[in-house]
Amino acid sequence: MAFADRDRRFRPKLPRRKRWGTAVYAMLVLSILVGIVGLVTLIAQVVVEGAGWLSFGFITNFPSRFPERAGVWAALWGTVWIMGITFLFAVPVGVGAAVYLEEYAPKNRLTRLIELNIANLAGVPSIVYGLLGLAVFISLLGLGRTLLTGGMTMGLLVMPIVIISSREAIRAVPSTYREAAYGLGATRFQVVIGVVLPQAVPGIMTGTILAMSRAIGEAAPMIAIAALTFVTFAPTGPMDRFTVLPIQIYSWVQDPREGFSGLAAAGIIVLLVVLLSMNAIAILIRNKTQTRSEE
Amino acid sequence: MxxxxxxxxxxxxxxxxxxxxxxxxxxxxxxxxxxxxxxxxxxxxxxIVLTLFVQSVGFFSEVSPWEFLTGTEWSPILKDENGARHYGVLPLVAGTMLVAVIAAALAIPTGVGIAIFLSEYAPDRVRKVLKPAIEVLAGIPTVVYGYFALTFVTPILRSIFPELIFFNALSAGLVMGLMIVPMISSLSEDAMVAVPRSLRQAAYALGATRFEVALRVVFPAALSGIVASFILAISRAIGETMLVTIAAGATPRMTLNPFESIQTMTAFIVQVSLGEAPRGSLEYNTLFAVGLLLFFMTLVMNVIGSITVRRFRESY
Known part of the structure; x- marks a missing residue:
C-alpha cells in the first residue's frame, strides 16, 4: 500500500514541462512570423515591381496598348465617382438605421429581425451584391451599367459596416446626456439631432471611412454589373459607364504581355496609398476624440 | 384682473x-x-433572396435541380465534343472547397497561434504593435492578393514543384489563407481575452506553467469562440472572388489535387459577367443558380458561426 501511494505521488517533471513550454512558444512566434513576413513580402513585391512604372503620366494617362503610355486616370475618376455615390447612399441610410435601432426601436420581433438581418448581410459574399445590382438596378429599374448602379450596389454592400459602427458610436454617448436633454423638455427627435448625433459624429466618421475603404478595393460586384475593363474617358456624370481602380488592376494582372504586370503593381501602389491615407485619417480622428474625452 | x-x-x-x-x-x-x-x-x-430565386427559376425550368446538384460535369458555355452542355455544379463546389480547405490548413494554426501569443504571451507594448500590423492584412483588397499569388507565390511554388500548373489551387489557397488569418486571430483573441482571469490564476496557483495555462485552461474555455472564427473565416474564403479568379484558373474540374487548375463558383460568375451574357439567356440564368447556391452555403455557415459565438458569450 505504502509503495503504491508513493508511486501515485505528484511528480512535477518541471524540466520536461519547461521544454514543452519553450517549444510551444517557438510555434507561437513562428505563427506571428508567418503573418508579418507574408505582409512584408506582399508589400515588398508590389513596391519592387511597381515603383519603376510610377510617374506623373501614370496618374494622368488613360489605359493604352503600350504599357509605357498607360495610366489610371479613367479608373481613378471612376473610383472617385463610385465613392461619392456610395457615400451619399450608404451614410444617410446607414446612420438612419442605426439611430432607429438605438433610439427608437421597441424590443419586439421586428427589431430582432432587423438586427439579425444586418448581421447576416455583413457576411453575404460581395459578388452576390453584384448579382443583386445586375437584376434589380439594371434589369428591373433600367438604370444601365452606370456609375449610379455601381455606387448604389456598393452602397448596399457597405451599409452593414456603416450601421454596425454607427450603432456603437451612438451607444457610447452617455445616457445622462439624453436624460438631461429630456429633462429640459426636448423631444426624442431633438435629443437625436441636438445631442446624440453630434456626440457620435467622430465614431460615425471612423466607421464611414472603414466602409469606404472596403468599397474602394472591391472589384467583384463591379464586374458582375459589368463595369468596363478598358475605358479611355473620364466619367462626367452618374449615368456614364466606368471602370474602377481594382478592375483596372485586374485587367492588367490578366494581361500576359510584357510590362502589364508592372503596371498592375503600380496601380496597386496607387490603390494602397489611397487606402492608407484614408485609414490614417480614421486613426487621427479616433486619437483626437479620445484625448478630448479624457480632458 | x-x-x-x-x-x-x-x-x-x-x-x-x-x-x-x-x-x-x-x-x-x-x-x-x-x-x-x-x-x-x-x-x-x-x-437578394427574391432575385436569386426568381432568376434561378428560369434556369431550373431547363435544367433539373437534381442534375444541377449532383452532376459532375460543368460546361454551360462551351459544348463538349458531342455538342452537349453539362450543368452539374459539383466541379465548381469541389474547386471552391479545395481552395477553402488549403486556406484553412494554413490560416487555422497560424491564426490560433497569433491569438494565443497576443492574448497570453505578448507584453502590452508588443501587442500594441503586432495586433494592428496583422489586421492590416484584412484591409488589403483581394485583387492585390490575386496579384501576389500570381506573380510571387506561384513562381516560387513552381520552382519547388516543377509539375505545378501556372493557374493552380495551391497558390490561391495559400494566399487566401494569409488573407483570412486576421479574421481567425482577432475573433479567437477576443474569445480568449473574455476568459475570466480567475481561471488563469487558479491554474497558476496549482503550479501550472504558462503554456499549460494557455493550452489546457484558456484554449478549451474559449473553444466555441475559436471554432466560430474558423467557420466565419471559411465562409469568407468560399465567397472570395478576385483572388481565385486571378490565380486559381478557369477550368471546372472534379479534383482534390491542389496542383491542378480549377474553377470556383465565384470565379465562374466573374467569367460569365465579363462575357456580358444576354439577359434571359440560359448562361445569364446560370449566374443566379450558382449565386443562389453560394448564398445558401455562406448563409448556413454564418448562421452556425454566429450561434456558436452567442452561445459562448452567454456562458460567462
Missing part, C-alpha cells in the same frame, strides 16, 4: 400649442424616416 391676464396669455398659449402640434408632425416624420432606413436592410435581404 383675471380676465385680462387670460386674454394676454391666450395667443401665446395658442402659439405654443401650434408649435407643439408642428413638433409632433416632425416627430412622426422623423420616426418614419429612421424606420424606413432600418427597413432598407431588410429590403436588401429580401431583394
Amino acid at each position: 383675471e380676465p385680462t391676464n387670460n386674454m394676454e396669455r391666450g395667443p401665446a398659449l395658442q402659439a405654443s400649442l401650434g408649435r407643439r402640434r408642428k413638433g409632433e408632425i416632425t416627430e412622426r416624420v422623423a420616426h418614419g424616416l429612421f424606420l424606413a432606413a432600418a427597413l432598407v436592410s431588410v429590403a436588401t435581404t429580401v431583394g
Whole structure:
C-alpha cells in the first residue's frame, strides 16, 4: 500500500514541462512570423515591381496598348465617382438605421429581425451584391451599367459596416446626456439631432471611412454589373459607364504581355496609398476624440 | 384682473400649442424616416433572396435541380465534343472547397497561434504593435492578393514543384489563407481575452506553467469562440472572388489535387459577367443558380458561426 501511494505521488517533471513550454512558444512566434513576413513580402513585391512604372503620366494617362503610355486616370475618376455615390447612399441610410435601432426601436420581433438581418448581410459574399445590382438596378429599374448602379450596389454592400459602427458610436454617448436633454423638455427627435448625433459624429466618421475603404478595393460586384475593363474617358456624370481602380488592376494582372504586370503593381501602389491615407485619417480622428474625452 | 391676464396669455398659449402640434408632425416624420432606413436592410435581404430565386427559376425550368446538384460535369458555355452542355455544379463546389480547405490548413494554426501569443504571451507594448500590423492584412483588397499569388507565390511554388500548373489551387489557397488569418486571430483573441482571469490564476496557483495555462485552461474555455472564427473565416474564403479568379484558373474540374487548375463558383460568375451574357439567356440564368447556391452555403455557415459565438458569450 505504502509503495503504491508513493508511486501515485505528484511528480512535477518541471524540466520536461519547461521544454514543452519553450517549444510551444517557438510555434507561437513562428505563427506571428508567418503573418508579418507574408505582409512584408506582399508589400515588398508590389513596391519592387511597381515603383519603376510610377510617374506623373501614370496618374494622368488613360489605359493604352503600350504599357509605357498607360495610366489610371479613367479608373481613378471612376473610383472617385463610385465613392461619392456610395457615400451619399450608404451614410444617410446607414446612420438612419442605426439611430432607429438605438433610439427608437421597441424590443419586439421586428427589431430582432432587423438586427439579425444586418448581421447576416455583413457576411453575404460581395459578388452576390453584384448579382443583386445586375437584376434589380439594371434589369428591373433600367438604370444601365452606370456609375449610379455601381455606387448604389456598393452602397448596399457597405451599409452593414456603416450601421454596425454607427450603432456603437451612438451607444457610447452617455445616457445622462439624453436624460438631461429630456429633462429640459426636448423631444426624442431633438435629443437625436441636438445631442446624440453630434456626440457620435467622430465614431460615425471612423466607421464611414472603414466602409469606404472596403468599397474602394472591391472589384467583384463591379464586374458582375459589368463595369468596363478598358475605358479611355473620364466619367462626367452618374449615368456614364466606368471602370474602377481594382478592375483596372485586374485587367492588367490578366494581361500576359510584357510590362502589364508592372503596371498592375503600380496601380496597386496607387490603390494602397489611397487606402492608407484614408485609414490614417480614421486613426487621427479616433486619437483626437479620445484625448478630448479624457480632458 | 383675471380676465385680462387670460386674454394676454391666450395667443401665446395658442402659439405654443401650434408649435407643439408642428413638433409632433416632425416627430412622426422623423420616426418614419429612421424606420424606413432600418427597413432598407431588410429590403436588401429580401431583394437578394427574391432575385436569386426568381432568376434561378428560369434556369431550373431547363435544367433539373437534381442534375444541377449532383452532376459532375460543368460546361454551360462551351459544348463538349458531342455538342452537349453539362450543368452539374459539383466541379465548381469541389474547386471552391479545395481552395477553402488549403486556406484553412494554413490560416487555422497560424491564426490560433497569433491569438494565443497576443492574448497570453505578448507584453502590452508588443501587442500594441503586432495586433494592428496583422489586421492590416484584412484591409488589403483581394485583387492585390490575386496579384501576389500570381506573380510571387506561384513562381516560387513552381520552382519547388516543377509539375505545378501556372493557374493552380495551391497558390490561391495559400494566399487566401494569409488573407483570412486576421479574421481567425482577432475573433479567437477576443474569445480568449473574455476568459475570466480567475481561471488563469487558479491554474497558476496549482503550479501550472504558462503554456499549460494557455493550452489546457484558456484554449478549451474559449473553444466555441475559436471554432466560430474558423467557420466565419471559411465562409469568407468560399465567397472570395478576385483572388481565385486571378490565380486559381478557369477550368471546372472534379479534383482534390491542389496542383491542378480549377474553377470556383465565384470565379465562374466573374467569367460569365465579363462575357456580358444576354439577359434571359440560359448562361445569364446560370449566374443566379450558382449565386443562389453560394448564398445558401455562406448563409448556413454564418448562421452556425454566429450561434456558436452567442452561445459562448452567454456562458460567462
